[in-house]
Amino acid sequence: MKIEQIELRHVKLELIAPFETSMGIETHEEHIIIRVDSEGLTGWGESVAEGTPFYSSETVQTAWHVLKDFFIPDILGKDLKSVDEAIELWERVRGHRMAKAGLEAALWDMFAKSKNISLSTALGGSRKRIDVGVSIGLQSTPEILLHKVEGYLKEGYQRIKIKIAPGRDVQLVKAIRSSFPDILLQVDANSAYELSDIETFRLMDDDRLSLIEQPLGYDDIYEHSKLQRELKTPICLDESIHSLADTKAAIELDSCRIINIKPGRVGGFTESIKIHDYCKSKNIPVWHGGMLESGIGRAGNVALASLDNFILPGDISASSRYYTQDIVDPSFVVAMDGTMEVPILPGIGVQVNMKHLDAVTVRSESFSTGL
Numbered sequence: 110m111k112i113e114q115i116e117l118r119h120v121k122l123e124l125i126a127p128f129e130t131s132m133g134i135e136t137h138e139e140h141i142i143i144r145v146d147s148e149g150l151t152g153w154g155e156s157v158a159e160g161t162p163f164y165s166s167e168t169v170q171t172a173w174h175v176l177k178d179f180f181i182p183d184i185l186g187k188d189l190k191s192v193d194e195a196i197e198l199w200e201r202v203r204g205h206r207m208a209k210a211g212l213e214a215a216l217w218d219m220f221a222k223s224k225n226i227s228l229s230t231a232l233g234g235s236r237k238r239i240d241v242g243v244s245i246g247l248q249s250t251p252e253i254l255l256h257k258v259e260g261y262l263k264e265g266y267q268r269i270k271i272k273i274a275p276g277r278d279v280q281l282v283k284a285i286r287s288s289f290p291d292i293l294l295q296v297d298a299n300s301a302y303e304l305s306d307i308e309t310f311r312l313m314d315d316d317r318l319s320l321i322e323q324p325l326g327y328d329d330i331y332e333h334s335k336l337q338r339e340l341k342t343p344i345c346l347d348e349s350i351h352s353l354a355d356t357k358a359a360i361e362l363d364s365c366r367i368i369n370i371k372p373g374r375v376g377g378f379t380e381s382i383k384i385h386d387y388c389k390s391k392n393i394p395v396w397h398g399g400m401l402e403s404g405i406g407r408a409g410n411v412a413l414a415s416l417d418n419f420i421l422p423g424d425i426s427a428s429s430r431y432y433t434q435d436i437v438d439p440s441f442v443v444a445m446d447g448t449m450e451v452p453i454l455p456g457i458g459v460q461v462n463m464k465h466l467d468a469v470t471v472r473s474e475s476f477s478t479g480l
């Protein structure tokens with residue numbers, strides 16, 4: 110397919126409520142929406158690099174730069190036969206995975222549309238509905254947290270994840286466990302602890318947590334293996350896993366027993382599928398993480414999570430859990446049984462609402478072959 114035009118949009122979406130983690134408080138989410146036009150078809154993707162380099166070293170600005178100066182010129186005007194062909198052209202770029210994943214997603218959408226199949230089918234997914242959970246930020250009091258947990262359980266969410274930070278951890282887990290003894294519960298530290306904090310994790314080790322997500326250093330694999338050795342509760346790595354190679358290292362070292370897959374963090378759907386398949390061959394369950402995506406990124410997440418080794422419920426919640434107005438129609442909803450439908454229409458399977466997209470766009474730039 111001849112890549113005729115590519116457009117970048119820096120979007121800024123206001124969250125329904127501030128999202129607090131050990132990395133700070135977010136009131137808005139900034140991402141890049143990427144549109145690719147080719148032979149009458151349009152592909153959409155979302156780069157999840159954020160406004161700040163607190164979760165990942167990438168930001169909207171670094172992603173914009175690398176997309177504009179490297180990834181886009183590599184494919185603009187080319188007649189691509191497949192997504193793989195683009196990935197080969199991009200191979201010389203090191204890192205910048207979130208930038209690459211956004212453009213790769215737009216190509217996946219476009220190629221799926223050209224074959225008249227859903228993105229889920231194109232990626233090799235088989236589930237018609239996926240199991241979903243919700244990620245709850247740090248709250249000002251344990252009472253407010255319990256109230257939120259109760260509300261989300263009533264909406265149907267199959268599991269609860271809470272953010273933790275030093276001093277705001279064990280007592281929150283105990284409080285939730287005493288009110289909701291049997292729910293699927295997990296915690297996410299976003300790298301807020303050190304190995305010397307092991308006692309904190311021991312105190313939660315009998316609370317039947319499904320997993321402890323990324324307790325130690327954001328790039329660490331080695332110390333997590335020391336921590337995992339001392340705990341019954343599975344560790345799950347998020348920030349530390351950027352590739353299939355990291356996944357292999359983490360599994361061989363027993364640094365974690367579960368992997369969180371976010372296509373942005375690992376450079377796209379293609380790498381995500383490799384990680385998914387490798388984990389499946391090693392009996393390691395995976396689940397789909399989230400980056401507070403708009404409906405465009407969410408559609409990709411839902412499609413990827415339809416692959417069969419996404420065994421645990423994902424951080425893929427209803428559009429309304431994040432934003433008052435999504436930029437796609439229909440917006441994503443969660444059924445009372447805690448599942449979400451996988452779109453079956455071609456590509457991402459949802460329509461981009463141009464009016465809503467325009468309203469959240471703070472900057473845009475278009476690149477075309479030029480005649």
Ligand code: OSB
Nearest residue numbers: 164244398399400401402424425
């Ligand atoms: O660590 O999983 C994380 C959001 C932004 C950055 C990192 C993380 C998160 C979440 C939210 O936990 C997941 C979601 O999109 O619902």
Ligand code: MG
Nearest residue numbers: 297322323347
């Ligand atoms: Mg996480």
